[in-house]
Amino acid sequence: MTALAKLFRTTAFKLSAVYLVLFAFGAGIVLTQVGARVKAVLDEQIAQTVDSEIRALVEQYAEGGVRQLVEAVERRVREPGGSLYLVTSRGGEELAGNVAVPTNMPAAGGDLVETMYRRRDEMNETRHAMMRMFDLPGGFRVLIGHDIEDHEVLRGILRQALGVSLFWLFMIGALGGLFMAYRVLERVDVMSASSRRIMAGALDERLVVSGAGDELDRLATSLNAMLERIGELMKGLREVSDNIAHDLKTPLTRLRNRAEDAARSASSMEDCRAALASVIEESDGLIRVFDALLMIARAEAGYSSDTMGAFDAADVTRDIVEMYEPVAEEQGAILNETVEEGLTVFGNRDLLGQALVNLVDNALKYGASGAGASVDVAARRVGGNVEISVADRGPGVAVADRERVLGRFVRLENSRSRPGSGLGLSLAAAVARVHQGALRIEDNAPGLRAVLSLPAARMKGVTSRPERPKA
Amino acid sequence: MRILVIEDDKEASAYLVKAFREHGHVADCAADGLTGYAGAREGEYDVLIVDRMLPKLDGLSLISGLREQKVETPALILSALGQVDDRVKGLRAGGDDYLTKPYAFSELLARVEALARRRVGPRAEETVYRVGDLELDRLAHKVTVEGQEIALQPREFRLLEYLMKHAGQVVTRTMLLENVWDYHFDPQTNVIDVHISRLRAKIDKGRETPLLHTVRGAGYMIRDGAR
Numbered sequence: 001m002t003a004l005a006k007l008f009r010t011t012a013f014k015l016s017a018v019y020l021v022l023f024a025f026g027a028g029i030v031l032t033q034v035g036a037r038v039k040a041v042l043d044e045q046i047a048q049t050v051d052s053e054i055r056a057l058v059e060q061y062a063e064g065g066v067r068q069l070v071e072a073v074e075r076r077v078r079e080p081g082g083s084l085y086l087v088t089s090r091g092g093e094e095l096a097g098n099v100a101v102p103t104n105m106p107a108a109g110g111d112l113v114e115t116m117y118r119r120r121d122e123m124n125e126t127r128h129a130m131m132r133m134f135d136l137p138g139g140f141r142v143l144i145g146h147d148i149e150d151h152e153v154l155r156g157i158l159r160q161a162l163g164v165s166l167f168w169l170f171m172i173g174a175l176g177g178l179f180m181a182y183r184v185l186e187r188v189d190v191m192s193a194s195s196r197r198i199m200a201g202a203l204d205e206r207l208v209v210s211g212a213g214d215e216l217d218r219l220a221t222s223l224n225a226m227l228e229r230i231g232e233l234m235k236g237l238r239e240v241s242d243n244i245a246h247d248l249k250t251p252l253t254r255l256r257n258r259a260e261d262a263a264r265s266a267s268s269m270e271d272c273r274a275a276l277a278s279v280i281e282e283s284d285g286l287i288r289v290f291d292a293l294l295m296i297a298r299a300e301a302g303y304s305s306d307t308m309g310a311f312d313a314a315d316v317t318r319d320i321v322e323m324y325e326p327v328a329e330e331q332g333a334i335l336n337e338t339v340e341e342g343l344t345v346f347g348n349r350d351l352l353g354q355a356l357v358n359l360v361d362n363a364l365k366y367g368a369s370g371a372g373a374s375v376d377v378a379a380r381r382v383g384g385n386v387e388i389s390v391a392d393r394g395p396g397v398a399v400a401d402r403e404r405v406l407g408r409f410v411r412l413e414n415s416r417s418r419p420g421s422g423l424g425l426s427l428a429a430a431v432a433r434v435h436q437g438a439l440r441i442e443d444n445a446p447g448l449r450a451v452l453s454l455p456a457a458r459m460k461g462v463t464s465r466p467e468r469p470k471a
Numbered sequence: 472m473r474i475l476v477i478e479d480d481k482e483a484s485a486y487l488v489k490a491f492r493e494h495g496h497v498a499d500c501a502a503d504g505l506t507g508y509a510g511a512r513e514g515e516y517d518v519l520i521v522d523r524m525l526p527k528l529d530g531l532s533l534i535s536g537l538r539e540q541k542v543e544t545p546a547l548i549l550s551a552l553g554q555v556d557d558r559v560k561g562l563r564a565g566g567d568d569y570l571t572k573p574y575a576f577s578e579l580l581a582r583v584e585a586l587a588r589r590r591v592g593p594r595a596e597e598t599v600y601r602v603g604d605l606e607l608d609r610l611a612h613k614v615t616v617e618g619q620e621i622a623l624q625p626r627e628f629r630l631l632e633y634l635m636k637h638a639g640q641v642v643t644r645t646m647l648l649e650n651v652w653d654y655h656f657d658p659q660t661n662v663i664d665v666h667i668s669r670l671r672a673k674i675d676k677g678r679e680t681p682l683l684h685t686v687r688g689a690g691y692m693i694r695d696g697a698r
């Protein structure tokens with residue numbers, strides 16, 4: 001597409017073309033109206049002049065008969081001006097006047113009509129005139145009129161003015177439209193050039209906001225916000241893939257080594273079976289890590305709302321505590337629960353269950369190793385939130401590590417020797433984010449307290465559905 | 472049991488058909504959605520295994536199409552999409568169970584057998600389950616061994632109830648978490664095992680051949696060891 005064709009196809013140009021046509025139409029109407037008014041006023045003037053002439057001539061005729069009439073006409077003919085006269089006798093003989101008998105005579109006694117005439121002294125030139133004919137007693141006829149050739153000139157001038165102004169209107173309009181289109185196109189071109197560069201990989205570049213606050217600026221601002229969000233998601237994705245590269249290679253290598261070792265040195269069917277079983281176990285662990293990672297990534301990208309509903313977080317908390325009670329008992333720890341009634345939240349029950357499983361599991365694994373250790377699980381309403389806390393009396397997490405420990409695959413030094421993927425807390429944090437909440441890591445003095453804080457569903461009545469949070 | 476595997480990946484379906492035959496079932500496969508739909512409508516199958524992403528007709532449309540035609544053969548959906556909302560969509564479309572790839576065959580087999588049993592079995596109406604000398608009365612909420620009542624926690628009762636309902640079948644940890652606790656996620660840790668060992672301590676105490684067996688790499692099964 002050539003640059004000019006591009007210019008013609010812009011919205012700005014099309015808009016100005018439409019306005020141009022409308023404007024030209026308007027100007028046409030105005031000038032035509034002015035022309036019509038002017039003509040009406042002039043015609044009225046002529047009618048008055050002609051009427052007063054007629055009255056004067058009728059008076060002359062009444063005073064001195066035809067002779068005086070002819071004399072008066074001849075006197076008037078000699079005066080300068082556009083007045084036209086013709087007096088004829090009963091037989092059609094011209095008695096006085098400055099006009100030849102017109103080809104189309106107006107009817108006697110009729111109104112003023114527009115017609116053509118020739119002056120006696122310039123017989124080869126026809127001109128426009130308004131004329132009126134009337135009869136006098138005795139068969140005489142008098143034709144009185146007024147030359148309107150200068151009206152025609154005026155009309156011509158108006159017509160020309162209309163033409164010229166329309167011409168300039170079109171020129172200025174078209175050029176102005178092109179100029180405006182060019183200005184807009186220039187900015188759009190800058191924007192699309194930027195977006196092409198961004199697409200090509202310059203992800204940090206942003207669209208230019210001119211500061212004029214116009215619609216293009218608003219568009220650029222929105223697009224920039226979108227780019228920002230995409231950038232964040234990309235960063236998250238890159239982090240995930242970095243983590244995967246980093247932390248999944250270890251178990252994969254282990255898996256490969258075991259298989260290789262079995263292939264090389266297994267001497268009996270038994271050995272093979274055992275090696276394969278350990279390979280399967282290892283790959284199951286990998287699958288779990290993948291699932292957790294996918295779930296975190298999915299949670300960060302936002303969850304679809306049709307699997308979310310209102311449910312009682314108190315029930316979920318009690319379920320999970322009950323589920324883990326035997327586990328705690330087996331390792332000689334006590335699991336205490338303090339759960340308030342009716343903690344309705346809006347979200348996904350399975351996700352919350354999984355998050356709590358991770359927290360309780362963590363607490364039992366890292367914070368309740370000694371005999372007589374205890375883990376306290378509490379669920380209560382704090383302001384507009386439902387807070388579920390899991391607290392242990394173990395070594396806790398240093399202040400500096402509290403933020404970091406929520407990241408993916410982060411395993412603190414003293415936990416490296418124990419089984420785990422380092423995804424438990426980050427998964428719980430992701431679940432909190434899905435519910436528009438947050439996971440806080442606090443000091444239980446001594447020990448660690450993990451608090452899942454979720455917005456409580458607002459119940460407007462017993463039966464009404466709680467409002468859905470914005471996805 | 473007759474099983475129809477609707478799966479477009481040749482290797483995966485060949486593996487499934489072979490494995491099902493090894494376990495004594497009759498298995499056919501269909502490589503695309505339309506063939507699978509036709510097969511499921513005409514064939515007398517006990518269970519359908521449906522991949523979600525299929526050429527010509529996707530798995531969910533296939534199942535909802537069958538349900539519209541009043542074909543009520545239980546269907547298990549296999550999918551690489553394992554997220555919570557995908558599972559809900561699958562079950563909403565008329566699927567009876569949902570399993571995420573990659574899966575352990577033992578898990579799939581256990582679920583397929585449970586689905587087939589659910590269809591055939593009038594067991595759901597039975598009020599007393601019996602395995603050997605172990606008796607569970609669902610109405611009276613009573614469990615007896617040789618006529619002697621043993622005290623169980625409510626959750627232990629439900630655990631035993633589910634195991635006995637599927638007596639002679641392998642029940643996986645995930646199935647237990649889903650059906651006894653009603654949570655749909657991977658239990659990850661040994662939490663189910665601990666509950667099982669508590670239950671085992673109560674019902675198998677002092678028994679020479681236990682009723683509650685651990686099936687390695689798969690799950691648990693309750694059966695009368697004497698038979």
